[in-house]
Amino acid sequence: xxxxxxxxxxxxxxxxxxxxGIKAVDHVTIDLYPGEVVGLLGxxxxxxxxxxxxxxxxxxxxxxxxxxxxxxxxxQNPRDARGHNIETIYQTLALADNLDxxxxxxxxxxxxxxxxxxxxxxxxxxxxxxMARLNPNFKKFNAPVKALSGGQRQSVAIARAVYFNARIxxxxxxxxxxxxxxxxxxxxxxxxxxxxGIGIFLIEHDVHSVMNLCDRASVxxxxxxxxxxxVDKVTDEDILSxxxxxxxxxxxxxx
Amino acid sequence: MADASASGTSQxxxxxxxxxxxxxxxxxxxxxFVLVCIVFNVLTDGRFLTPRNIFNLTIQTVSVAIMxxxxxxxxxxxxxxxxxxxxxxxxxxxxxxxxxxxxxGIGIDYGSPLMAxxxxxxxxxxxGLIGAFHGWLVGYLAIPAFIVTLGGFLVWRNVAxxxxxxxxxxxxxDTFQKLGGIGGTLGTTASWILGVIAVAAACxxxxxxxxxxxxxxxxxxxxxxxxxxxxLSAVLILGFVATLNAYSVPTRVLAREFEARGEVMPEGFTxxxxxxxxxxxxxxxxxxxTVVARRTRLGRYIFATGGNPDAAELSGINTRLLTVKVFAxxxxxxxxxxxxxxxxxSFHSNDIGTLxxxxxxxxxxxxxxxxAGGIGTIYGAILGALxxxxxxxxxxxxxxxxxxxxxxxxxxxxxxxxxxIIYRKRTGDV
Numbered sequence: 001x002x003x004x005x006x007x008x009x010x011x012x013x014x015x016x017x018x019x020x021g022i023k024a025v026d027h028v029t030i031d032l033y034p035g036e037v038v039g040l041l042g043x044x045x046x047x048x049x050x051x052x053x054x055x056x057x058x059x060x061x062x063x064x065x066x067x068x069x070x071x072x073x074x075x076q077n078p079r080d081a082r083g084h085n086i087e088t089i090y091q092t093l094a095l096a097d098n099l100d101x102x103x104x105x106x107x108x109x110x111x112x113x114x115x116x117x118x119x120x121x122x123x124x125x126x127x128x129x130x131m132a133r134l135n136p137n138f139k140k141f142n143a144p145v146k147a148l149s150g151g152q153r154q155s156v157a158i159a160r161a162v163y164f165n166a167r168i169x170x171x172x173x174x175x176x177x178x179x180x181x182x183x184x185x186x187x188x189x190x191x192x193x194x195x196x197g198i199g200i201f202l203i204e205h206d207v208h209s210v211m212n213l214c215d216r217a218s219v220x221x222x223x224x225x226x227x228x229x230x231v232d233k234v235t236d237e238d239i240l241s242x243x244x245x246x247x248x249x250x251x252x253x254x255x
Numbered sequence: 256m257a258d259a260s261a262s263g264t265s266q267x268x269x270x271x272x273x274x275x276x277x278x279x280x281x282x283x284x285x286x287x288f289v290l291v292c293i294v295f296n297v298l299t300d301g302r303f304l305t306p307r308n309i310f311n312l313t314i315q316t317v318s319v320a321i322m323x324x325x326x327x328x329x330x331x332x333x334x335x336x337x338x339x340x341x342x343x344x345x346x347x348x349x350x351x352x353x354x355x356x357x358x359x360g361i362g363i364d365y366g367s368p369l370m371a372x373x374x375x376x377x378x379x380x381x382x383g384l385i386g387a388f389h390g391w392l393v394g395y396l397a398i399p400a401f402i403v404t405l406g407g408f409l410v411w412r413n414v415a416x417x418x419x420x421x422x423x424x425x426x427x428x429d430t431f432q433k434l435g436g437i438g439g440t441l442g443t444t445a446s447w448i449l450g451v452i453a454v455a456a457a458c459x460x461x462x463x464x465x466x467x468x469x470x471x472x473x474x475x476x477x478x479x480x481x482x483x484x485x486x487l488s489a490v491l492i493l494g495f496v497a498t499l500n501a502y503s504v505p506t507r508v509l510a511r512e513f514e515a516r517g518e519v520m521p522e523g524f525t526x527x528x529x530x531x532x533x534x535x536x537x538x539x540x541x542x543x544x545t546v547v548a549r550r551t552r553l554g555r556y557i558f559a560t561g562g563n564p565d566a567a568e569l570s571g572i573n574t575r576l577l578t579v580k581v582f583a584x585x586x587x588x589x590x591x592x593x594x595x596x597x598x599x600x601s602f603h604s605n606d607i608g609t610l611x612x613x614x615x616x617x618x619x620x621x622x623x624x625x626x627a628g629g630i631g632t633i634y635g636a637i638l639g640a641l642x643x644x645x646x647x648x649x650x651x652x653x654x655x656x657x658x659x660x661x662x663x664x665x666x667x668x669x670x671x672x673x674x675x676i677i678y679r680k681r682t683g684d685v
Contacts, residue, residue: 078571082571088569092565096567096629097563098559099559103555104566107566108571109570109571112552118555
């Protein structure tokens, strides 16, 4: 389905991160192609969030390299990551509760008027446009996001990632706090984004969602990469045993 | 993602304040202020709400109010500044020494038009740098602001003492003195002109906001609501100007002025004071700070960082540098407050600004700034300062003993925060 003959959209090569004496990420290599969804799995503390935060610019790698479109890039902070069209939806959503949807959507990238002041009216108009597409029921444009439901807050976080022409999207458990209907909408959105050629790293706990949404799955355990498998070629049990036992499935995988 | 939020248009008859989109908390504060004024007016047999007392009240409030606007930013970013009164003293000492010792020493003599601007500039520079230094300690070295500014409180209070050897320094430059007290007012005509310009600006602002909303096809308030807002702002602004104009210069002072010019004062000649320059400075600061808070990236980042520091960081905001900027602004405002305070006294005294840090924090908090961060308004802080000053001088006029004055102010501070907490719980407001 996904064409993996070209250059990967992103390649994280031999990445290591330590906190104190603990190796949170230990020489891990993963990659992502355009229009592909790669699931990142593992127990809590396996190192998936830490690994992906290096890509988002929230953490700094101790060793390793990141390539975007085959070119070595230097990501020191979230601003650098955004500069490479890498957008992240954090598990905590990373919203400023006291601000409204538009202020959150454009946080750090405000639209400004020619006089240099923030252009709230235009930002609200843009927010209304993208929300009409993502979540037509969203109406509370002038309320602080604290007043929104979990699903509405999620849609603000997603809108923020999608609005700025992301090419690489990182989603850290996007459906963890959502009901079944809202989870379905996120699934549809992921399909939609895939078709546009966006590459997505999806951090997930739920093996079934991974089987449904992802093309490949990379499993981590104790900071190390157990392996990357083609989701079509393995079963739920294979992935579960990778997560729990750190054992690669019998047949050679696709990576 | 798909939950229907029943909000907005379908609520039927909304109450009048909602239609006007008034901030109910602001209304509460204004209500409290009016109540304080009326009670004292009754207790003092009408002496509290005279043009003379209102004039004095405004010029006494300016110094604390200026600093309170900066304290809003500091508290919104989840910090605190305990050093503002001490920093005010240091800046005031520097400006005073510039005028009496340093500048005359380099050929800029007493009465030179350069004296006031240069002294003020040096004072502002000192305030800004000291503030930025505090911010650097807090932002980059991660020392809690409470500790940095508690240290700063001791350091700067005593730097001021050391610089002046504890002496009162004065008299200050004549032009400089105009910036603080009763000696520097606009006069009635200029005050009226300014009032009319302010009304025009307010109406233009309301119209402009409406046009922007229409251009983007957002819902707008009914026309009568906008008209009411315009009318209300006109009444408030012009009423304020009229009150300050109604306080006339004592006849003896006028007679002396005429004498100095070698003229004879005409029979029945009167002259109003008009708007004090220090109040103009406060208004200008309030406007600038409000624009910064609401319409600039800096302000947006200040509030975002207060609401969720991690989110701000992940959005690419340099929160460390932001901390430096916030404290630098606070330092600049301390210098401006020091300028106004020493100009009002016409000299620098060693105890200038003592306990101001607590008044400033109290003003910001009474004005609705939440210590948890993320919430606060500039106008609220100024209103808070005004309420504090009204209580203080009202009690002094009634003849309440000094210890009781502070006991009451302390109680009011705690009560105000309690009321705010209850209000937020009731309304589910953030």
